Amino acid sequence: MSMSGNGPTKRPLGTCFVRAHRGLCADCRPELPCVVASYKSSDREFEAGQDLFSLGKPCDSIYNLTEGWVILYNLLEDGRRQILHFALPGAVLGFHPGDSAMMTYGAQALTDVTVSSIPHKALLPIVKQQPEFGLRLAWLIARDCSLAFDRLTSIGRHSASKRVAHLLLKLFIRYRAQWPGNQIEEMHLPLTQEDIGDATGLTSVHVNRVLGDLRKDGIVKFHYRRLQIINPDKLIDVARIDPQLVLSWIR
Amino acid sequence: MSMSGNGPTKRPLGTCFVRAHRGLCADCRPELPCVVASYKSSDREFEAGQDLFSLGKPCDSIYNLTEGWVILYNLLEDGRRQILHFALPGAVLGFHPGDSAMMTYGAQALTDVTVSSIPHKALLPIVKQQPEFGLRLAWLIARDCSLAFDRLTSIGRHSASKRVAHLLLKLFIRYRAQWPGNQIEEMHLPLTQEDIGDATGLTSVHVNRVLGDLRKDGIVKFHYRRLQIINPDKLIDVARIDPQLVLSWIR
DNA sequence: CGCTATCTTGAGGCGGATCAACCGCAGTGG
DNA sequence: CCACTGCGGTTGATCCGCCTCAAGATAGCG
Numbered sequence A, B: 001m002s003m004s005g006n007g008p009t010k011r012p013l014g015t016c017f018v019r020a021h022r023g024l025c026a027d028c029r030p031e032l033p034c035v036v037a038s039y040k041s042s043d044r045e046f047e048a049g050q051d052l053f054s055l056g057k058p059c060d061s062i063y064n065l066t067e068g069w070v071i072l073y074n075l076l077e078d079g080r081r082q083i084l085h086f087a088l089p090g091a092v093l094g095f096h097p098g099d100s101a102m103m104t105y106g107a108q109a110l111t112d113v114t115v116s117s118i119p120h121k122a123l124l125p126i127v128k129q130q131p132e133f134g135l136r137l138a139w140l141i142a143r144d145c146s147l148a149f150d151r152l153t154s155i156g157r158h159s160a161s162k163r164v165a166h167l168l169l170k171l172f173i174r175y176r177a178q179w180p181g182n183q184i185e186e187m188h189l190p191l192t193q194e195d196i197g198d199a200t201g202l203t204s205v206h207v208n209r210v211l212g213d214l215r216k217d218g219i220v221k222f223h224y225r226r227l228q229i230i231n232p233d234k235l236i237d238v239a240r241i242d243p244q245l246v247l248s249w250i251r
Numbered sequence C: 001c002g003c004t005a006t007c008t009t010g011a012g013g014c015g016g017a018t019c020a021a022c023c024g025c026a027g028t029g030g
Numbered sequence D: 001c002c003a004c005t006g007c008g009g010t011t012g013a014t015c016c017g018c019c020t021c022a023a024g025a026t027a028g029c030g
Helices: A120-129 A132-157 A160-177 A193-200 A204-216 A232-238 A243-250 B120-129 B132-157 B160-177 B193-200 B204-216 B232-238 B243-250
Strands: A042-046 A051-053 A061-067 A070-075 A081-087 A106-109 A113-119 A186-188 A220-223 A226-229 B042-046 B051-053 B061-067 B070-075 B081-087 B106-109 B113-119 B186-188 B220-223 B226-229
Touching (some): A061 A120, A070 A193, A070 B132, A081 A132, A081 A193, A081 B132, A113 A120, A120 A132, A120 B132, A132 A160, A132 B070, A132 B081, A132 B120, A132 B132, A160 A186, A160 A193, A160 A204, A160 A220, A160 A232, A160 A243, A204 A220, B081 B132, B081 B193, B120 B132, B132 B193, B160 B186, B160 B193, B160 B220, B160 B226, B160 B232, B193 B204
Antiparallel strands (some): A061 A113, A070 A081, A186 A226, B042 B113, B070 B106, B186 B226
């Protein structure tokens, strides 16, 4: 279940095939020389459904996601789940506060996934050789933190339909940002309605009703992991996101 | 409204007066040489209620909080608010994704506050001189991110009383961690019930009822900004936090 | 073709929001 | 000294959004 075949139909030739994933590697931000090239990072692959690391267990490496979708999640003792974050290519995973501490959340591959891993022990040497690496790492983590704050506001203060709309819009924009210059209004979104519920703090039953409403209102269709944005303006309105801000994301 | 006079009554002499605030400065993690000493960071003060930076405006410096409490928050168009994070001494504020971008959240001083500020422009030179600085920065931000994930789970999946208990317990533990070796069960918590509501996604009315229940059950008392933990074990149970984990925090 | 995961739809209940008083207390100004 | 004001907390009545439980329907897959 890779991302291939799910992409947009018309895609500009040339650089756009090089995904702008903004990770730790060399092609991400040209103005900063890259480190990973000089450090022999080892690639790993995970199948959809596998855990990259697990809740309550130690994790001795950080992962730089190069292909696929990963969710970070928390489990409650009664089996319910809260999805904390959707990681897209470029994300850094597993940089935890405190060396060799237990992870306080898990990471599961939503699709087949490839990552390059760097042991925690290697971080200090890398940083000494390439000081910019540390800043870039901080920058990537700060972005994830900002996304977490965003979802905190959504879950804490918005109604069900706004939460779902917000989630879909954000994922759509983040996905699209990986293929700059590309105009799409449809994408493969590897989620079940249960996943959407776990991310928005709702039950899958209620997510289903909300999606039905959004479809009836001609805003979005989400059916069997295919997301279509029918009316972007309405979606932005329902998601309670500043249109100005959306423009700045799209660039 | 400084923190003085609010501290615990019996405090071990000696090192415990040096607050372990784990910030960017030299006394935070002895194993890593510090940077800020070599960079002439400028101190600033803010009064309680003032904004360190505001939602939708640019912010050209990062702040290292040295004294006081700061909240990060979001405002909705209808005037409601979501508190995203409580920053305690040692925290790094204003390191935003993307240089000179608009802040997507605001920061307000809950008490009188002192910070040392470092312009964004100075970060790259600092990192080049002291590479560990970048790692420490990333580490601090990752910790905040982890706390945000924690609250996401609480708000998304727990009942009102669990959310409130979770918040109070976390704040208590984080406050106490600043004074290691100190046994206290009472603290000055500079929050209103409205603040607690804005942090937990509840209304102040409902927070009031929940606090009443917690008081009746002999778990905690929170009255006019004074928090007393009556029954820590029960609180840990209600907050749905792994007792093992709590122990590891307390050390 | 049966099995399982996912989606769909309905009925009923509850947790927390909303609306609306009222209290206690600290200023503050006459 | 007391009236006035404002903030924060307290309490009650009512309402509604979302959860829960339950029973199909549909799609994907070996």
